[in-house]
Amino acid sequence: MRLGVLDVGSNTVHLLVVDAHHGAHPWPAHSEKVVLRLAEQIGPDGALTEEGADGLVKAVGMARTAAAGLDADDLLAFATSAVRDATNAAEVLARVRDTTGVRLEVLSGADEARMTFLAVRRWFGWSAGRLLAMDIGGGSLELAAGIDEDPDVAISLPLGAGRLSRERLRVDPSGLTPPSTEAVEELREYVDELLDPVVEKLTEVGWERPVATSKTFRMLARLAGAAPSGAGLWARRSLTRTGLRQVLGFIRHIPPAQLPELEGVSAQRAHQLLSGAVVAEAVMRRLDVASVDICPWALREGVILRRLDQLEPM
Numbered sequence: 001m002r003l004g005v006l007d008v009g010s011n012t013v014h015l016l017v018v019d020a021h022h023g024a025h026p027w028p029a030h031s032e033k034v035v036l037r038l039a040e041q042i043g044p045d046g047a048l049t050e051e052g053a054d055g056l057v058k059a060v061g062m063a064r065t066a067a068a069g070l071d072a073d074d075l076l077a078f079a080t081s082a083v084r085d086a087t088n089a090a091e092v093l094a095r096v097r098d099t100t101g102v103r104l105e106v107l108s109g110a111d112e113a114r115m116t117f118l119a120v121r122r123w124f125g126w127s128a129g130r131l132l133a134m135d136i137g138g139g140s141l142e143l144a145a146g147i148d149e150d151p152d153v154a155i156s157l158p159l160g161a162g163r164l165s166r167e168r169l170r171v172d173p174s175g176l177t178p179p180s181t182e183a184v185e186e187l188r189e190y191v192d193e194l195l196d197p198v199v200e201k202l203t204e205v206g207w208e209r210p211v212a213t214s215k216t217f218r219m220l221a222r223l224a225g226a227a228p229s230g231a232g233l234w235a236r237r238s239l240t241r242t243g244l245r246q247v248l249g250f251i252r253h254i255p256p257a258q259l260p261e262l263e264g265v266s267a268q269r270a271h272q273l274l275s276g277a278v279v280a281e282a283v284m285r286r287l288d289v290a291s292v293d294i295c296p297w298a299l300r301e302g303v304i305l306r307r308l309d310q311l312e313p314m
Contacts, residue, residue: 001019001020001021001073001074001311002017002018002019002029002070002071002072002073003017003018003020003026003072003073003074003075003076003304003307003308004016004017004063004067004070004072004074004075004076005017005018005075005076005077005300005303005304006060006063006064006067006075006076006077006078006102006104007078007080007299007300007303008038008056008059008060008077008078008079008080008082008083008104009038009079009080009081009082009137009138009139010037010038010039010080010081010082010137010138010139010160010162010163011035011036011037011038011039011138011162011268011269011272012033012034012035012036012268013033013034013036013056013059013060013063014031014032014033014300015030015031015032015033015063015066015067016028016030016031016300016304017029017030017031017066017067017070017072018304020304020308021308021311022308022309022311023308024308026301026304026305026308029070030066030070032063032066034055034059034062035268036052036055036056036059037138037162037268038052038055038056038082038083039081039082039138039139039160039162039163039166040162040166041055042082042085042086045087046085046086046087047086047087047088048082048083048086048088048089048092053092053095056083056092056096057095057096057099057100060077060096060100060102060104061099061100061102063102064100064101064102074307075102076303076304076307077102077103077104077105078104078105078106078107078303079093079104079105079106079107080106080107080112080137080139080140080299081109081137081138081139081140081158081160081163082138082139083104083106084106084107084108084109084139085139089106093106108156109140109142109155109156109157110154110155110156111154112135112137112140112142112156112299113133113135113142113143113144113151113154113155113156114144114150114151114154114302115299115302115303115306116133116135116142116144116213116298116299116302117131117133117144117146117149117150117151117154117302118149118150118302118305118306119213119295119297119298119299119300119301119302119305120133120211120213120295120297120298121148121149122149122297122301122305123295123296123297123301124209124211124293124295128208128209128211129147129207129208129209130145130146130147130205130206130207130208130209131144131145131146131147131151131207131208131209131210131211132144132145132202132207132209132210132211132287132289133145133151133211133212133213133295134210134211134212134213134217134280134283134292135212135213135214135217135298135299136159136160136161136212136214136216136217136276136279136280137160137161137162137214137216138160138161138162138163138272139158139160139162139163140156140157140158140159140160140163141156141157141158141159141160141279141283142154142155142156143155143156143157143198143202143283145202145205145206145207146205152205153201153202153205155198155201155202157194157195157198158194159191159194159195159279161216161269161272161273161275161276161279162272162275164187164190164191164272164275164278164279165271165272165274165275168183168186168187168190168275169183169184169187169274169275170183171256171271171274172255172256174257175255175256175257175258175270175271176255176257177255178252178253178254178255178256178274179252179274181252184252184274184278187275187278188278188281188282191278191279191282192282192286195282195283195286199286199287202287203287209293210284210287210289210291210292210293211292211293211294211295212239212280212292212293212294212295213294213295213296213297213298213299214298215266215269216269216272216273216276216277216279216280217239217276217280217292217294218237218264218294219264219265219266219269219273219276220239220244220247220273220276220277220280221237221238221239221294222263222264222265223247223251223262223263223264223265224239224240224243224244224246224247225243226238226239226294228263228264229264233296236293237293237294238291238292238293238294239280239291239292239294240290240291241281241284241285241289241290241291244277244280244281244284245281247277248274248277248278248281251273251274251277252274252277256270256271256273256274257270259271259273
């Protein structure tokens, strides 16, 4: 069957169409995304702005049309932290539904962590033993650990790279000035504070193989010397804590506007890279992880796999 997955995230609205069936590898047939940065369109009252809602409705409508044009049998549409945290989420979701006919399911942070963990488990298989999965999104950080396909612990924290860049680092809108040393240190202390309650929970579960997903981790790994995207999906990629510290050491002195000049850095996410690096370093340090494997599958693939599991075997 052909499945469309619509992921409304903090940075983008991403449509992925795959060909798959129960027990099979889902093969991408089409991918398109619109950069909305919804998390940056939350007003002082905590509500998604009218402009943000307009952009969301338009993007969802375009995605539905594209999925239909590609003969998708089903469209799985979900939203994460940007919509989840908006005080007017119910009104925005109703408007999307009434205008486009698409019902967006708002995933909880714990569900994000579980779905991502499922994708990581399927990618690496049972031989990976106990897994630790970490994912840095635009609005939240997801952590999960366990031996099965459903993790023993699934945690979400408001430590997304976009959220922290906006609320904590207060990145210069012009992008011409790097954040101050004081701001970076204050951010590090804040991240450590929020990690305090979860370190023990994760350590008690334990793991044999730590894994990282998300665009943020992939960019950091590339800067630390991992294979480029052109090397293909199957190329093994990893990120060491030593390499991450080196990356963090030099990007903290580079103006955000210049970061896209570095190979592997997305222009749309460059202003979030430093915050993401601080979070990644803190998680690896606090959990005493020396190196993580980079998994190309994450939340979207987890949603697809869960849907395929619900189908009757052919």
